[in-house]
Amino acid sequence: METTGQILLVEDNEVNRNMLTRRLERAGHTVITAPDGETALSVMREKHPAVVLMDMNLPVKDGWTACQEAKVDEAIRDIPIIALTAHAMEEDKARALAAGCTDFATKPVDFPALLTVIAAALNAHS
Numbered sequence: 001m002e003t004t005g006q007i008l009l010v011e012d013n014e015v016n017r018n019m020l021t022r023r024l025e026r027a028g029h030t031v032i033t034a035p036d037g038e039t040a041l042s043v044m045r046e047k048h049p050a051v052v053l054m055d056m057n058l059p060v061k062d063g064w065t066a067c068q069e070a071k072v073d074e075a076i077r078d079i080p081i082i083a084l085t086a087h088a089m090e091e092d093k094a095r096a097l098a099a100g101c102t103d104f105a106t107k108p109v110d111f112p113a114l115l116t117v118i119a120a121a122l123n124a125h126s
Helices: 014-026 037-047 063-072 090-099 111-125
Strands: 006-010 030-034 051-055 081-085 103-106
Touching (some): 014 030, 030 037, 051 111, 063 090, 081 090
16 A cells, blocks of 8 residues: 555554554554644644544543634645544544544544545545
8 A cells, every 4th residue: 555645643542542653554654643632733734644533532632622623724624534532322423523524433443444444535635
């Protein structure tokens, strides 16, 4: 798989962040990370990643708020954001999409399914 741009992984849990980064890099992606929603917005503005994987339960600024703010910021609103959350109910997916997320993946992460969601977001964004 060719890398088609950077993935911003927003995850406050260091173990999860490191594990996902390694797996994404092994799958051919370039990964940058942020530990919270506030930092994620700054990185999005500076680096313009091709796609964002956003944990929704974050410190400083949660993923829900960060997504809403990203979608009204002209400079970054077109960057696809995939919600990563342990909340797997249908209303949680609807909430994530309403907040501005492009798609939704649950934790624990089904990695092959996540790669499919990432590929779809990259293809739709290119």
